[in-house]
Amino acid sequence: xxxxxxxxxxxxxxxxxxxxxxxxxxxxxxxxxxxxxxxxxxxxxxxxxxxxxxxxxxxxxxxxxxxxxxxxxxxxxxxxxxxxxxxxxxxxxxxxxxxxxxxxxxxxxxxxxxxxxxxxxxxxxxxxxxxxxxxxxxxxxxxxxxxxxxxxxxxxxxxxxxxxxxxxxxxxxxxxxxxxxxxxxxxxxxxxxxxxxxxxxxxxxxxxxxxxxxxxxxxxxxxxxxxxxxxxxxxxxxxxxxxxxxxxxxxxxxxxxxxxxxxxxxxxxxxxxxxxxxxxxxxxxxxxxxxxxxxxxxxxxxxxxxxxxxxxxxxxxxxxxxxxxxxxxxxxxxxxxxxxxxxxxxxxxxxxxxxxxxxxxxxxxxxxxxxxxxxxxxxxxxxxxxxxxxxxxxxxxxxxxxxxxxxxxxxxxxxxxxxxxxxxxxxxxxxxxxxxxxxxxxxxxxxxxxxxxxxxxxxxxxxxxxxxxxxxxxxxxxxxxxxxxxxxxxxxxxxxxxxxxxxxxxxxxxx
Numbered sequence: 001x002x003x004x005x006x007x008x009x010x011x012x013x014x015x016x017x018x019x020x021x022x023x024x025x026x027x028x029x030x031x032x033x034x035x036x037x038x039x040x041x042x043x044x045x046x047x048x049x050x051x052x053x054x055x056x057x058x059x060x061x062x063x064x065x066x067x068x069x070x071x072x073x074x075x076x077x078x079x080x081x082x083x084x085x086x087x088x089x090x091x092x093x094x095x096x097x098x099x100x101x102x103x104x105x106x107x108x109x110x111x112x113x114x115x116x117x118x119x120x121x122x123x124x125x126x127x128x129x130x131x132x133x134x135x136x137x138x139x140x141x142x143x144x145x146x147x148x149x150x151x152x153x154x155x156x157x158x159x160x161x162x163x164x165x166x167x168x169x170x171x172x173x174x175x176x177x178x179x180x181x182x183x184x185x186x187x188x189x190x191x192x193x194x195x196x197x198x199x200x201x202x203x204x205x206x207x208x209x210x211x212x213x214x215x216x217x218x219x220x221x222x223x224x225x226x227x228x229x230x231x232x233x234x235x236x237x238x239x240x241x242x243x244x245x246x247x248x249x250x251x252x253x254x255x256x257x258x259x260x261x262x263x264x265x266x267x268x269x270x271x272x273x274x275x276x277x278x279x280x281x282x283x284x285x286x287x288x289x290x291x292x293x294x295x296x297x298x299x300x301x302x303x304x305x306x307x308x309x310x311x312x313x314x315x316x317x318x319x320x321x322x323x324x325x326x327x328x329x330x331x332x333x334x335x336x337x338x339x340x341x342x343x344x345x346x347x348x349x350x351x352x353x354x355x356x357x358x359x360x361x362x363x364x365x366x367x368x369x370x371x372x373x374x375x376x377x378x379x380x381x382x383x384x385x386x387x388x389x390x391x392x393x394x395x396x397x398x399x400x401x402x403x404x405x406x407x408x409x410x411x412x413x414x415x416x417x418x419x420x421x422x423x424x425x426x427x428x429x430x431x432x433x434x435x436x437x438x439x440x441x442x443x444x445x446x447x448x449x450x451x452x453x454x455x456x457x458x459x460x461x462x463x464x465x466x467x468x469x470x471x472x473x474x475x476x477x478x479x480x481x482x483x484x485x486x487x488x489x490x491x492x493x494x495x496x497x498x499x500x501x502x503x504x505x506x507x508x509x510x511x
C-alpha cells in the first residue's frame with residue numbers, strides 16, 4: 001500500500017500536497033493530529049520529498065543568496081499588531097530542502113503559500129524561473145525581545161531538524177535538533193527532517209508562541225510541539241513523540257541533541273595563527289546527574305573524532321555552556337562570542353537509565369559545528385512502539401540553567417602546559433574554581449582538592465592555592481605519562497570536611 005492510500009485509509013486527508021497535512025475530518029487541529037500523522041508515516045515506507053528548487057537557485061553563491069531578503073511588511077501577523085511575527089527564508093545556495101508552514105487559528109489550518117513578492121532580490125541577481133509551489137526553507141519568529149517597537153529574532157527553524165533561539169542581548173551561537181540518529185557511528189549519521197510546521201496564531205496579549213512540527217526520516221517519524229517564551233532567558237517547552245519504522249537499524253538515538261562549535265580556547269595547546277585568544281560557541285558540557293552531582297567537561301578540538309559517555313539515571317539536566325563571558329578572552333567585535341547563549345536541557349518526568357553522550361570532531365576553523373551532546377536512553381527504539389518524552393530547553397547567558405543553579409563552586413578555567421627538563425617531561429594542568437562561597441573562604445578554610453588520575457599516567461605533583469587577586473582557587477598538578485600513549489581520564493573537585501564544594505571537573509588528556 002502506498003503512502004497516499006495508507007493515509008486515506010487511516011482517516012487522514014491532505015489539504016493539498018503542499019499543505020503539510022490536516023486533522024481528521026471534523027476535528028480541530030492539535031498536537032494529537034501531528035502524532036497521528038507521524039504514526040501513519042512510520043507505518044509506511046519512507047519516501048523522500050522531491051526538491052522543487054530549480055538549478056539556478058541551487059547554484060547561487062553565498063553572497064548571491066544573501067541578497068534575497070524577506071520583505072518585513074509581509075510578515076505574518078504584522079498588520080494585526082500581534083506580539084509575534086513570522087518571516088520566511090527563500091530557497092537557494094545550500095538551502096534546497098523546502099518545508100510547508102501553516103497557520104493554526106482556533107484549530108483551523110491555513111497553509112501559507114509561497115509568493116515571490118514576499119522577497120526582495122538584489123539588483124545584480126539574474127533571476128530564473130520561480131515555481132509557484134516553490135515553498136520556503138524555514139522561518140523565523142520575531143518579538144519585541146530587547147526593546148519596545150524593535151522586532152528581533154527569537155527563534156529560527158531551518159535545515160533538517162535544526163533550530164535555535166535567543167534571549168535578551170544574545171547573538172546566535174549553538175543550535176538544537178529534533179533528534180540525533182547514529183551520530184558518530186560507523187556507516188554515517190542519519191539526519192531527520194522537519195517536513196511540515198504549524199504555527200498557532202497568538203492572542204493580543206500572548207507571551208508565548210506555539211509551533212508544531214512533523215519529522216520524517218528513513219528510520220523514524222515524529223511529532224514535536226514547542227511552546228516558546230521569550231525573555232532574559234528564552235524557554236522552550238518541548239513535547240515529542242517518536243515512531244520508528246520497521247526494518248531500520250538504529251544503533252544510537254539521541255534525545256534533545258545540541259550542536260555547537262569549539263575551535264580553540266584557553267586549554268588548547270595549538271598554534272593556529274589566529275589573533276583571538278579563544279574562538280568557540282560553547283566551552284564545556286555541564287551535567288546535573290540524577291544523584292545531584294554536577295559534572296563539568298571542558299570542550300576540546302581533538303586530533304580525531306572521540307566520544308565520551310556519562311552513565312546516569314533520571315538526569316536532572318545537561319547542556320553545552322558558554323561559561324567564559326569576558327570580551328577580552330575573544331576580542332571579536334563581529335562574532336561577539338562572549339554573548340552567545342548557553343543551552344540547558346531539563347527533562348520533564350523520568351527519563352530512566354541511559355547516558356549523556358558528547359561527540360567531539362576535529363575542525364580546522366570556526367565554520368564547522370563540531371560538538372554534539374545528547375541523551376541516549378538505555379531503552380531501545382522498537383518498531384510499532386512509539387515513545388513520548390518532554391523537556392525544557394533554556395537559552396541563557398547568565399545565572400540559571402533552567403530552574404536550577406550550579407553548586408557553590410564552578411570550574412571557570414582549564415589551562416595546560418608542559419615542563420621539559422633532562423630529568424622529566426611533565427604535563428601540567430591548572431584548574432581555577434570560582435563561586436560566591438569560595439571567595440569568602442581564606443587559605444585556612446580546610447579546603448582540599450580531590451584528584452583522580454586514570455591509567456596511562458602517574459601524578460608527579462599537586463598543589464592548591466587561593467588566588468589573592470580575584471578570590472578564585474587554583475588546583476595545579478603535573479602528570480608523568482607511562483609511555484603507553486593511552487588517553488588519561490582525570491577528575492577533580494574541591495571539598496571541606498563538611499562536604500563537597502564544587503562541581504566535578506573531568507578531562508580526557510591525550511599524551
